[in-house]
Amino acid sequence: MKLLRFSIYVFLLIIAFSCGKKEVACELDSEILDQDLTLEIVRLEDEFFTAESKEDFEFLLEKYPDFAEGYLGKSLYSSPDSLISELLAIHQDSAMNVLYDSVKVEFQDISEIQKDLENAFKAIKYYFPEFRVPKVYTFLSGFNSDLILTEDMIVIGLDYYLPITHTFQPDLPRYMAERYARPYIVPMIVTAISSQFNEINPQDNTMLAEMIYYGKAYHFTKAIMPCTSDQFIIGYTEDEIAECYANEEYIWAHFVENELLYETNPFEITKYLGEAPFTDAISTKAPGRLGRWLGWNIVDDYQFNQDVTITELMDNPDAEEIFRQSGYRPRSQN
Template identity: 70%
Template sequence: MRISKPLFFFLISLLAFACGKKEEECKLDEAILNQDINLQVTRLEDEFFGAKTADDFKFLMEKHPEFVKEYLQLESYPSADSLAAELLTIHQDSAMRVLYDSVRVEFQDFSQIEKDLENAFKAIKYNFPEFQIPKVYTFVSGFNSDLIVTEDLIVIGLDYFLPATHTFQPDQPRYLADRYEAPYIVPMLVTVISSRFNKTDPSDNTLLAEMIYYGKSYHFTKAILPCTSDQYIIGYTPEQIAESFDNEEYIWAHFVENELLYETNPFELRKYVGEAPFTDAISTKAPGRLGRWLGWNIVDDYVINNNVSLAQLMEEADAEKIFRQSGYRPRPPAE
């Protein structure tokens, strides 16, 4: 991607300045924080790795039926006994024990993540009173599942979120694995939860509709987690964020000149909103999912220029309306 060094270093300095002042300036709304909610976080990895026999596992399965149903998929086994026997075998595996020990070291203190999650739930509840606080479990999945999110239950596979330098890593591309570290846990969860409030028009299969959908989800996450850096929301590095803003006019021109906004071909849509190490159609130096990033900018402008609440934004299913009323204009590149 093209980049103007003076603006680049200015933006990086600005980001560093903002990060340095975040703790001082970024304060959550007291009306949100003063809500009383009941958040239960259960460290199931300790219970399951403490089990010694199949009967121990059967006891835990009876103790945590929602977890067994949604996460362990009991219905896919011939019986509870067969699942208990498999769990016993898995948890006696030496590699799994090493993985568990690593999680115990890395996530011995889970208090900050729990506090961030509690504040996030309070913010969601404040904006969407119908939101019910789910039960939260942590687990060591053997890289079987990173996050499970339902209306009643959340399971966090902590092994997925070990540091990138750890010996054990999930089998996924590096550009995805880089986003699987502890600071991403709560933003990921909030983004997933946003989908239940994100109204859409099922008949609109355009790229614009996809862009606006993701833009709404990122805006939701930022509104719920205002003190969280954008990099943990969209999964771009600070350098990628700076370069994308520096080249926003060029990126937007690509979408307009190629008449992409109303494109409906799934293969074309995937180039701009699908997971990828870069947006090859624009540049091999451009981060992936640039359509989502542009959608976020459009949605932000829509909210600012129309003074709509978060609930009103998520209720609006008309992507075309959001785009037209956003007054979106890309920022010109630096000279």
């Protein structure tokens, strides 16, 4: 399987949306929702933690061969018994049992996640008929993996999405850990799936190409999930989004004056697009990954001004063309 390997508040939101992106209709067409597609999420953490014997685990490995191989790596073990022994040890681990109990409490009801993901799959299938709806499993990863996605299977490590106040936490920087919460799960999945349709020019290794790639990914997610707040798509807080728009002219000027769009040095590109608590080349108050946010704005303008469909957008591998035809200009705050 191919692996496809993220009051004053009201006032700030008004600024963000009035000076920001073009409005997106917050609804899915009935033609999309009426498709014959029903999603079931299999709660494998329950099945594996209620298993008690070697025979129980043998049964589960046979029942879910895709999970056994694609997630547990069954073929990498010297024998099935080796894998089963490891699973039995995990089952008996007291910390893992505490973690499992916490997941059972926090994620007792995942019907909203299931419905959001089902609607997202319907929208993807509508725009991209070749999309194969994958099987979806939840599991207790022991903080080994948050999301595993292939074209055929998705595994959600629910322990990653426990409240940030929980005793057990994944080994992540605080600024990243705050994004591992229930509202981010489906947008994360949809953004990852976008890579199946996000055509690129492999010879173009410029910062602009990277910016447009992420811009297309976020635009895809917003098109598939139009009622989802931008913060759950890009992982910025509402305040950070408002501040970005308030300083968009300054941010754009920095990119232009420093001739960053056609930069090819990977270190320089990472400074503006890689995971970081802030983009210190611009300001320690500016959130990280600003190049991705800027790329999203460029792509939004391209789609709006050129009136292309989501399919046409994702099929276009030419970052330079998308930029030139976007007519992008920073949103003036005057």
